[in-house]
Amino acid sequence: MIDIQNLKKHFSDTRENLIKRGFELDEKFWLKAEKKRKKVQVETEQLQEEQNKLAREIGKLQKDKKDISKVKAQASKNSGDLKLKKNELDQIQLELNRFLLTIPNLLNKKVPLGSSEADNKVIKKNGSIRNFSFEIKDHQELGLLSDGMDFEAASKIAKSRFVVFKDSLALLNRALINFMLDIHTREHGYKEIYVPLIVNSESLTGTGQLPKFEEDQFKIDDEEQDLYLIPTAEVPVTNYHRNEILESNKLPISYVCHTPCFRSEAGSYGLDTKGIIRQHQFEKVELVRFTDPEDSDEQLEILTSHAENILSLLKLPFRKVILCSKDIGFSSNLTYDLEVWLPSQNKYREISSCSNFRDFQSRRMKIRIKKNKKNVLCHTLNGSGLAIGRTMAAILENYQNEDGTVSIPDVLKPYMNNKKLL
RNA sequence: GGAGAGGUGGCUGAGUGGUUGAAAGCGCUCCCCUGCUAAGGGAGUAUGUGGUAAUCCUGCAUCGAGGGUUCGAAUCCCUCCCUCUCCGCCA
Numbered sequence: 001m002i003d004i005q006n007l008k009k010h011f012s013d014t015r016e017n018l019i020k021r022g023f024e025l026d027e028k029f030w031l032k033a034e035k036k037r038k039k040v041q042v043e044t045e046q047l048q049e050e051q052n053k054l055a056r057e058i059g060k061l062q063k064d065k066k067d068i069s070k071v072k073a074q075a076s077k078n079s080g081d082l083k084l085k086k087n088e089l090d091q092i093q094l095e096l097n098r099f100l101l102t103i104p105n106l107l108n109k110k111v112p113l114g115s116s117e118a119d120n121k122v123i124k125k126n127g128s129i130r131n132f133s134f135e136i137k138d139h140q141e142l143g144l145l146s147d148g149m150d151f152e153a154a155s156k157i158a159k160s161r162f163v164v165f166k167d168s169l170a171l172l173n174r175a176l177i178n179f180m181l182d183i184h185t186r187e188h189g190y191k192e193i194y195v196p197l198i199v200n201s202e203s204l205t206g207t208g209q210l211p212k213f214e215e216d217q218f219k220i221d222d223e224e225q226d227l228y229l230i231p232t233a234e235v236p237v238t239n240y241h242r243n244e245i246l247e248s249n250k251l252p253i254s255y256v257c258h259t260p261c262f263r264s265e266a267g268s269y270g271l272d273t274k275g276i277i278r279q280h281q282f283e284k285v286e287l288v289r290f291t292d293p294e295d296s297d298e299q300l301e302i303l304t305s306h307a308e309n310i311l312s313l314l315k316l317p318f319r320k321v322i323l324c325s326k327d328i329g330f331s332s333n334l335t336y337d338l339e340v341w342l343p344s345q346n347k348y349r350e351i352s353s354c355s356n357f358r359d360f361q362s363r364r365m366k367i368r369i370k371k372n373k374k375n376v377l378c379h380t381l382n383g384s385g386l387a388i389g390r391t392m393a394a395i396l397e398n399y400q401n402e403d404g405t406v407s408i409p410d411v412l413k414p415y416m417n418n419k420k421l422l
Numbered sequence: 423g424g425a426g427a428g429g430u431g432g433c434u435g436a437g438u439g440g441u442u443g444a445a446a447g448c449g450c451u452c453c454c455c456u457g458c459u460a461a462g463g464g465a466g467u468a469u470g471u472g473g474u475a476a477u478c479c480u481g482c483a484u485c486g487a488g489g490g491u492u493c494g495a496a497u498c499c500c501u502c503c504c505u506c507u508c509c510g511c512c513a
Contacts, residue, residue, distance in 0.1 A: 045481055055493055058494070060441085072493050366469095373451095375469080
């Protein structure tokens with residue numbers, strides 16, 4: 001949620017900023033609703049004050065055995081007025097809240113103006129793209145060839161956009177998870193955390209998936225439950241500190257968490273139908289940081305470098321881009337995507353998304369820190385470090401040999417029973 | 423799932439309808455005293471939000487959550503959530 005005080009003071013700046021995303025702030029509604037809120041809230045609180053006074057007076061009169069009927073009549077009438085006013089206030093606050101919850105985060109100055117993915121700004125390239133002397137296969141062919149992937153079985157068990165991994169690929173899946181967790185905990189200083197894979201709507205609202213992106217979620221089909229499968233570990237991990245005041249001397253707090261992620265992929269028909277690039281269920285190792293507001297710019301660089309390090313260690317060619325104003329996520333102020341080279345597609349594909357949300361999520365979640373005896377909202381950041389399925393696809397394709405076998409990256413060998421080939 | 427107990431401020435813990443936002447203790451902060459990392463004395467110490475540009479001033483809300491009764495609810499009623507104990511079931 002953006003800062004209401006800031007919205008009040010700098011409405012047109014805010015509107016201009018959001019217009020870059022293609023989001024139009026409804027000025028008419030805002031002015032009208034905010035004006036009404038102020039009026040009704042003041043009136044309500046005045047009535048409440050009056051009510052409190054009358055109630056206290058009755059208490060005193062009763063103690064002194066005096067007549068209370070006159071005051072009581074007045075209090076009864078006032079009580080009725082108050083109730084009506086309160087209802088009115090609740091209504092307007094509900095509307096305002098809904099309005100505020102659907103406003104995306106302000107964009108950082110670094111975010112390039114753009115209309116699609118094509119306008120993302122490349123700021124770094126790493127590793128060299130391999131020249132193949134033979135006809136290459138895509139990761140799905142390689143997976144099927146080694147009998148390590150089974151899409152038909154997966155769709156029988158569940159539906160399309162699921163996969164079954166077997167043998168060496170099941171092992172590779174596990175190896176990648178362990179490798180990443182080890183690097184982040186041992187070398188990057190993250191604390192490993194294990195969390196529920198099912199969350200309530202409050203948690204999803206906290207990180208920004210709700211109320212706007214309900215259709216992207218896998219909801220538990222039970223009217224009484226209000227539960228969803230997590231789309232990313234970001235949701236449970238960031239909400240871990242919801243409604244808390246963190247000790248500032250413990251910042252930054254950083255967590256690494258491996259979870260499966262579930263996405264409905266509504267509206268992605270026809271996109272990436274082949275292979276394991278876009279699935280309803282995939283594994284991810286997620287990095288989450290809670291920081292002092294003054295440090296978050298630097299912390300995003302640090303967090304992103306940790307994700308980059310995994311790609312470097314795996315010797316996978318990648319590039320780093322700044323997401324443009326139309327491609328960046330709802331809650332994010334600034335996002336770096338890391339894109340890995342996929343030879344079969346002859347292009348770079350997203351494998352990690354590292355974002356600084358500044359106080360957008362912490363305001364929704366009320367995560368604060370004590371600073372100079374005052375409570376201020378902390379900043380939250382997260383990034384994939386990395387998406388496992390896409391890493392697997394990248395390894396298969398980039399490390400493939402002419403005979404259809406795949407070499408194993410050196411750093412993974414200890415995790416793969418020291419095998420050399422898949 | 424069944425039976426019972428309970429959820430109060432950073433912590434412990436009073437409080438069963440009327441200045442209780444909340445006793446007391448601990449902890450913490452500041453000050454005083456004291457020649458010595460002790461003891462004592464005093465003051466302060468929740469969060470959110472509104473009126474405000476505002477640290478001052480002041481209103482309102484918050485005793486697990488949401489409703490209800492009442493002039494008035496931490497206290498009474500209802501629903502839900504959570505914790506603990508016993509039983510059942512189970513990885």
